Amino acid sequence: MRGIAAMTRNPLIVALFLTLAIAGCANKKTPNNAADLGLAGGAATPGSAKDFTVNVGDRIFFDTDSSVIRADAQGILTRQAQWLNQYRQYAIVIEGHADERGTREYNIALGARRAAATRDFLAARGVNASRMKTISYGKERPVAVCDDISCWSQNRRAVTTLSGAGS
Amino acid sequence: MKRFFQAMLTAAALTLGVNAVAVLPAHALVEIDVNKGNIEPLPIAVTDFLSSDALGAEITGVIAADLQRSGLFAPIDKGAFIEKISNPDAAPRFEDWKVINAQALVTGRVTQEADGRLRAEFRLWDTFAGEQLLGEQFFANKANARRIAHIIADAIYERLTGEKGYFDTRIVYIDESGPKNQRVKRLAIMDQDGANVRYLSNGKAIVLTPRFSPTRQEITYMSYEGGEPRVYLLQIETGQRELVGNFPGMTFAPRFSPDGQKVIMSLLREDGNSNIFAMDLRSRTTTRLTNSNSIDTSPSYSPDGSRVVFTSDRGGQPQIYVMGADGSGQTRISFGGGSYSTPVWSPRGDLIAFTKQTGGEFQIGVMRIDGSGERILSTGFQQEGPTWAPNGRYIMFFREAAGSGGPKLYSIDLTGRNEQPVPTQNYGSDPAWSPLLE
Numbered sequence: 001m002r003g004i005a006a007m008t009r010n011p012l013i014v015a016l017f018l019t020l021a022i023a024g025c026a027n028k029k030t031p032n033n034a035a036d037l038g039l040a041g042g043a044a045t046p047g048s049a050k051d052f053t054v055n056v057g058d059r060i061f062f063d064t065d066s067s068v069i070r071a072d073a074q075g076i077l078t079r080q081a082q083w084l085n086q087y088r089q090y091a092i093v094i095e096g097h098a099d100e101r102g103t104r105e106y107n108i109a110l111g112a113r114r115a116a117a118t119r120d121f122l123a124a125r126g127v128n129a130s131r132m133k134t135i136s137y138g139k140e141r142p143v144a145v146c147d148d149i150s151c152w153s154q155n156r157r158a159v160t161t162l163s164g165a166g167s
Numbered sequence: 168m169k170r171f172f173q174a175m176l177t178a179a180a181l182t183l184g185v186n187a188v189a190v191l192p193a194h195a196l197v198e199i200d201v202n203k204g205n206i207e208p209l210p211i212a213v214t215d216f217l218s219s220d221a222l223g224a225e226i227t228g229v230i231a232a233d234l235q236r237s238g239l240f241a242p243i244d245k246g247a248f249i250e251k252i253s254n255p256d257a258a259p260r261f262e263d264w265k266v267i268n269a270q271a272l273v274t275g276r277v278t279q280e281a282d283g284r285l286r287a288e289f290r291l292w293d294t295f296a297g298e299q300l301l302g303e304q305f306f307a308n309k310a311n312a313r314r315i316a317h318i319i320a321d322a323i324y325e326r327l328t329g330e331k332g333y334f335d336t337r338i339v340y341i342d343e344s345g346p347k348n349q350r351v352k353r354l355a356i357m358d359q360d361g362a363n364v365r366y367l368s369n370g371k372a373i374v375l376t377p378r379f380s381p382t383r384q385e386i387t388y389m390s391y392e393g394g395e396p397r398v399y400l401l402q403i404e405t406g407q408r409e410l411v412g413n414f415p416g417m418t419f420a421p422r423f424s425p426d427g428q429k430v431i432m433s434l435l436r437e438d439g440n441s442n443i444f445a446m447d448l449r450s451r452t453t454t455r456l457t458n459s460n461s462i463d464t465s466p467s468y469s470p471d472g473s474r475v476v477f478t479s480d481r482g483g484q485p486q487i488y489v490m491g492a493d494g495s496g497q498t499r500i501s502f503g504g505g506s507y508s509t510p511v512w513s514p515r516g517d518l519i520a521f522t523k524q525t526g527g528e529f530q531i532g533v534m535r536i537d538g539s540g541e542r543i544l545s546t547g548f549q550q551e552g553p554t555w556a557p558n559g560r561y562i563m564f565f566r567e568a569a570g571s572g573g574p575k576l577y578s579i580d581l582t583g584r585n586e587q588p589v590p591t592q593n594y595g596s597d598p599a600w601s602p603l604l605e
Contacts, residue, residue, distance in 0.1 A: 108389075115439070120439075135417075
């Protein structure tokens with residue numbers, strides 16, 4: 001599919017696609033995808049960056065001071081790998097982040113370790129390592145800003161970001 | 168630093184012809200024993216330096232504020248003064264100062280030389296012994312009036328405590344502005360009392376952990392410019408920047424060696440762990456110091472350069488380790504329960520300052536270099552990043568109180584009783600104290 005414009009000629013296909021997209025969202029009740037983080041703005045074209053973020057889930061979360069890929073994250077990363085293996089036009093940057101409950105330099109290292117663990121998991125499921133780069137932001141880029149565990153648990157994350165689309 | 172300031176400042180001893188001598192009396196009554204456990208601040212009268220404008224009072228205000236913040240001195244309110252100093256070349260009426268319990272007295276004068284430079288003279292008096300303890304004069308550009316004040320405060324501190332001062336120093340730190348999830352971070356430098364703030368980066372890239380060179384007007388820091396987080400060198404006066412080394416991965420947590428010739432830092436490995444390397448800035452050769460499957464970071468040299476203290480989580484959580492400067496004999500020294508990080512070796516060589524996390528709180532503390540004698544100086548919701556004043560008596564760090572929105576800078580002395588906020592225009596973090604300026 002090239003995009004919404006190509007599909008609108010057939011109302012039936014549009015209706016079918018929307019139904020699937022909504023069902024897909026409804027099935028994901030964990031906080032581990034961007035739809036639940038308020039990033040969703042409706043249906044996304046399969047193969048688009050939005051499709052990846054909304055329907056696959058671009059981020060996983062970690063336990064305190066840990067870079068172990070949790071069981072709930074393994075499902076997301078497995079879906080990420082399937083999607084990335086289907087849409088090979090994207091280069092991938094994996095961002096590793098830490099919550100604020102650690103000191104600055106250690107958290108930079110911790111974020112790097114989380115990014116590497118995520119990269120290695122994807123590589124083990126067939127994503128070509130040469131497509132993937134990692135970067136650590138330590139605790140410099142929180143997404144949730146409050147002073148308790150509800151925010152810290154959202155900030156301990158690795159985010160798989162896409163670049164080089166359409167190339 | 169020497170090269171930059173040499174031309175600006177000259178000092179000379181002042182002697183008084185009348186009835187006092189500038190020779191340091193061995194029997195002076197007024198002295199502070201800084202090694203006593205509970206220090207009673209010394210009452211001192213700092214009189215406005217005679218001057219034709221407001222500069223005299225301005226300079227003495229800076230001196231009194233420095234002395235007050237040290238916790239070792241209690242400047243007396245000017246309203247209590249009896250004698251009005253009209254001739255700073257003559258001995259004061261000691262009785263007038265003893266009556267208000269001023270154990271030490273500072274007098275002085277500021278004048279302008281024919282070439283436009285300022286001339287500041289001051290004398291320090293022991294009122295109970297009835298003698299002069301110090302008499303000196305300084306020349307400087309008018310723009311450096313505050314520096315003169317800090318230098319005089321250092322001279323007073325040193326004469327009365329017997330240890331080096333720390334007022335003529337600067338702080339490099341990270342200025343933080345904007346909301347927490349879009350924070351703008353800029354490199355900034357200021358005097359240790361918060362005056363003369365100057366920005367050294369434009370805020371477009373994240374900058375972190377600046378550290379002073381012990382020997383030059385230079386800092387090393389980490390920047391995300393160009394999307395690659397790496398360690399840089401920056402010449403403070405020229406703004407000239409340079410990448411430290413050409414490593415395949417991220418470099419971070421830089422610090423200079425005591426001779427200023429090396430930068431020690433962490434290098435990210437392909438497997439996600441981080442090890443410690445030292446890079447010689449002249450030969451550009453790098454030496455690996457650690458090779459563990461763990462996070463090894465925050466290295467800091469001992470003042471003689473023979474050892475390095477660092478953070479490692481090789482034992483399961485971050486703890487403090489010491490090793491030889493060649494990487495030999497890596498030994499854990501922190502065993503107090505909780506996790507420890509950001510170790511910094513004292514300029515005196517006897518203590519290591521650290522951040523400790525325990526019971527959901529962050530603490531700033533010190534321990535001896537074998538890990539014994541741990542003392543917690545400050546406990547808070549979120550605080551970290553100690554840096555030592557060059558005399559090894561004061562520590563600066565940053566703290567973010569719960570719900571406060573951002574971090575601010577604080578200083579604390581080794582007793583833990585004298586904590587002071589360090590004023591900054593915006594939020595501030597990652598402070599690093601300079602050596603004494605020259």
